[in-house]
Amino acid sequence: MRKIWIILLVLLMFSGVASAKVEYFYMENNTGLNFMNGYYLIEVIDIKKADFFAIVNLTSDGQSNRYHIRSESSSISTYPWNRINDINASFFTDNSFRMGIDYPDNWSAPVKYTISSATGTKSDSSKVPIIVVTKSVEETDINVGDIIEIKIKTTNTGNETASGVTLTEYMPEGFIRATGSRFPPVVKEKLEPGESDEIYYALEAVKAGTFTIEPTKIEYGTGRKESNSITITVSREVKEKSQLVTEIFIDDNDVMTGDLINMVVKIINNGNASAESVLIEGSVPKGLELEEGDLRQLYKKIESGEYESYSVILKAVDGGNYTVRLKTSYNDDTVGFATSSETISVTKKEKNPVDYWYIILPITGLIVGVVLFTMNRHKEYRY
Amino acid sequence: MLNILLLGVGQCGNRILDSINREAFGGGVVSKYYGKQKFVSNVQTMAINTAVNDLKELRFTKSRDRIHVPYLHGVGANRNVGKDCFENNKELLLRAIEERGDFDVAFVIASASGGTGSSFTPPLIEAMKERYNYNVYGIVVLPFREEGSIYLQNSIFCLKDLMAGSGDGTIIADNEFLKNLGKDIQAAYDGINQTIAQRFLFLLKALDSEMMMVTDLGDFKTVMASGSKLATIGYGEASNNLTIKSTIKQSVSHGGLLFQLDPYKEATRAMMIIEGDKKYLNVNDITTEVDRLSSDIGHVFKGVLLRDGVMPRVLTVLSIGASVELDKLFDIGVQAIGKEQVKKEQIAMQNQSISDKLEGLQPLY
Numbered sequence: 001m002r003k004i005w006i007i008l009l010v011l012l013m014f015s016g017v018a019s020a021k022v023e024y025f026y027m028e029n030n031t032g033l034n035f036m037n038g039y040y041l042i043e044v045i046d047i048k049k050a051d052f053f054a055i056v057n058l059t060s061d062g063q064s065n066r067y068h069i070r071s072e073s074s075s076i077s078t079y080p081w082n083r084i085n086d087i088n089a090s091f092f093t094d095n096s097f098r099m100g101i102d103y104p105d106n107w108s109a110p111v112k113y114t115i116s117s118a119t120g121t122k123s124d125s126s127k128v129p130i131i132v133v134t135k136s137v138e139e140t141d142i143n144v145g146d147i148i149e150i151k152i153k154t155t156n157t158g159n160e161t162a163s164g165v166t167l168t169e170y171m172p173e174g175f176i177r178a179t180g181s182r183f184p185p186v187v188k189e190k191l192e193p194g195e196s197d198e199i200y201y202a203l204e205a206v207k208a209g210t211f212t213i214e215p216t217k218i219e220y221g222t223g224r225k226e227s228n229s230i231t232i233t234v235s236r237e238v239k240e241k242s243q244l245v246t247e248i249f250i251d252d253n254d255v256m257t258g259d260l261i262n263m264v265v266k267i268i269n270n271g272n273a274s275a276e277s278v279l280i281e282g283s284v285p286k287g288l289e290l291e292e293g294d295l296r297q298l299y300k301k302i303e304s305g306e307y308e309s310y311s312v313i314l315k316a317v318d319g320g321n322y323t324v325r326l327k328t329s330y331n332d333d334t335v336g337f338a339t340s341s342e343t344i345s346v347t348k349k350e351k352n353p354v355d356y357w358y359i360i361l362p363i364t365g366l367i368v369g370v371v372l373f374t375m376n377r378h379k380e381y382r383y
Numbered sequence: 384m385l386n387i388l389l390l391g392v393g394q395c396g397n398r399i400l401d402s403i404n405r406e407a408f409g410g411g412v413v414s415k416y417y418g419k420q421k422f423v424s425n426v427q428t429m430a431i432n433t434a435v436n437d438l439k440e441l442r443f444t445k446s447r448d449r450i451h452v453p454y455l456h457g458v459g460a461n462r463n464v465g466k467d468c469f470e471n472n473k474e475l476l477l478r479a480i481e482e483r484g485d486f487d488v489a490f491v492i493a494s495a496s497g498g499t500g501s502s503f504t505p506p507l508i509e510a511m512k513e514r515y516n517y518n519v520y521g522i523v524v525l526p527f528r529e530e531g532s533i534y535l536q537n538s539i540f541c542l543k544d545l546m547a548g549s550g551d552g553t554i555i556a557d558n559e560f561l562k563n564l565g566k567d568i569q570a571a572y573d574g575i576n577q578t579i580a581q582r583f584l585f586l587l588k589a590l591d592s593e594m595m596m597v598t599d600l601g602d603f604k605t606v607m608a609s610g611s612k613l614a615t616i617g618y619g620e621a622s623n624n625l626t627i628k629s630t631i632k633q634s635v636s637h638g639g640l641l642f643q644l645d646p647y648k649e650a651t652r653a654m655m656i657i658e659g660d661k662k663y664l665n666v667n668d669i670t671t672e673v674d675r676l677s678s679d680i681g682h683v684f685k686g687v688l689l690r691d692g693v694m695p696r697v698l699t700v701l702s703i704g705a706s707v708e709l710d711k712l713f714d715i716g717v718q719a720i721g722k723e724q725v726k727k728e729q730i731a732m733q734n735q736s737i738s739d740k741l742e743g744l745q746p747l748y
Contacts, residue, residue, distance in 0.1 A: 373416075374416050377415060377416050378416070379446075380445045380446060380447070381415060381441075381442065381443065381444070381445055381446060382446055383438055383439050383441065383446040383449050
């Protein structure tokens with residue numbers, strides 16, 4: 001009795017602070033207490049008079065767990081059953097005992113009911129719908145850009161149809177509605193006893209950080225339930241991507257017309273993924289001619305860290321400064337990027353006069369002929 | 384095709400021959416280096432001179448066609464010296480001529496007043512006539528009247544020899560008459576030489592061409608043999624609105640002749656060669672004008688050369704009968720001889736006087 005007074009004293013001490021209230025109920029086997037239309041259930045499984053304890057089944061958020069309660073305070077620390085502050089058992093008889101419950105003062109008074117041993121249905125004379133709503137995701141550690149699917153399961157665990165069921169869902173920070181998904185989700189308006197409704201919606205993570213998806217609020221009749229919240233950790237996107245670099249090497253950048261230039265093109269994949277459909281194309285600038293090979297090359301795949309190379313031979317045909325420009329495009333850069341060679345300086349080669357023999361020879365012959373003819377004529381007329 | 388020999392004797396003859404050669408090349412300064420002489424006939428030219436410097440100055444006459452008669456540096460305008468020189472070198476010259484082949488006609492071009500030309504031409508023509516069967520004609524240039532008494536003497540004696548000789552006739556051109564062709568003496572000489580050359584080439588072409596109205600070497604021979612065996616050439620060229628009738632008149636006018644002559648009174652025969660496009664040549668006009676000339680001088684041979692697109696031009700060869708201008712020339716020549724005679728007598732008298740004064744005297748030292 002002293003203990004009770006002590007408990008009462010403690011309760012009085014904390015009553016102003018904890019905003020809780022303590023009530024006592026005489027419970028028999030197969031009876032239970034229903035708080036807030038199924039929000040929290042306490043059901044008596046067995047009474048052990050000899051041992052001064054009782055076995056109860058606590059149900060919250062659709063999850064149940066068994067506890068042995070005694071005359072000492074049994075504070076419940078495990079979520080979600082810790083929604084009540086304390087529970088104890090005393091004044092045992094063969095088939096009853098007194099159960100003290102410390103629960104939040106904003107809860108309405110519980111309704112006692114009888115548990116049907118055969119069907120599990122409540123045999124209490126007052127039928128009530130009991131909605132249990134849970135929220136879950138498959139993955140709580142994701143990257144920016146990932147899409148998560150949120151499952152909301154609403155179950156009517158009561159013995160009465162839940163009507164006018166509505167759902168309130170808030171868009172969490174760091175997410176946006178995924179394309180094609182409905183938001184906010186809509187729950188079935190009416191849930192028969194024992195009926196469940198699973199609804200899904202998808203969100204896309206757009207921001208790195210730790211975000212909480214607030215509990216889903218279900219309202220039905222005069223009842224109101226909330227689901228659990230979910231904490232999601234969103235990491236920065238670490239996407240694997242290929243990155244190509246094209247390099248052009250020429251063996252000689254100062255040449256004469258007619259000279260050949262060996263040009264090597266090397267395509268290196270510096271990315272962390274393989275590059276696919278790699279296309280290199282370009283045109284030979286005016287003043288150079290393609291002597292051998294083809295500037296246009298296509299590679300199906302270049303693995304990460306690997307490279308491909310090819311070579312062409314160019315011929316300098318006209319004086320001037322030229323650069324060879326190549327464009328590289330691939331799956332991760334379909335627009336492509338340009339690469340220029342170093343400037344190739346082509347000097348026009350002065351042709352050897354011997355090269356013009358076909359002109360010089362006849363002209364020389366003609367000049368010599370004219371000179372000889374003139375000299376001969378002059379000789380004819382010189383006296 | 385006629386084989387024609389042209390001999391230029393003496394400085395004047397050489398220059399006219401050179402001018403003929405130049406015109407045959409087309410007239411350009413360097414035409415000889417690229418051109419070909421456009422003689423219709425087979426023409427051989429020879430320049431003969433005793434002065435080697437005169438031969439050296441020729442530009443269009445081949446060196447092998449220049450014959451130097453070795454006699455110091457000319458005969459000094461002395462016809463007697465020149466005749467002796469010719470006689471001494473006659474065979475040399477004739478051999479040189481014979482080396483060129485046989486000819487149908489020959490022309491000897493010279494000045495009547497100079498040394499070599501004046502003295503060589505008459506005997507050369509005589510020698511050629513004696514040895515060869517073809518006609519030999521002279522083309523002689525008369526001097527400016529103010530050139531001096533020697534030239535005037537030479538001229539009249541040269542003409543006399545030619546007229547009296549066996550040559551087939553001589554065409555004369557008078558520098559005095561043509562001196563307005565140049566602004567100065569040299570230009571006048573060049574102009575006269577070129578004029579004579581152009582007309583002579585026209586004559587050569589006419590003598591060896593197919594004609595619509597035919598005149599030929601025989602007609603030329605007849606014309607040249609008539610009268611005093613002297614003749615001259617007239618020339619007219621149509622331009623713009625000048626009709627063929629006017630062109631014919633121009634060829635026998637003062638401005639078209641090479642010697643001052645009144646054709647209608649002083650010519651005895653004529654040969655007229657007309658060249659040009661048929662559309663310019665009105666036969667009635669030609670006949671009318673030729674008939675008018677014929678009625679005055681006796682007979683005119685005429686020939687017409689048709690040349691497409693060519694403006695008419697007319698060349699007239701006029702044989703000279705009694706000529707006032709010739710009389711004047713001879714008179715001036717005789718006067719010059721008289722003056723020379725007086726001078727010589729005066730000098731002889733002076734020499735005689737000096738001899739008389741010095742008779743019996745000896746120099747004392």
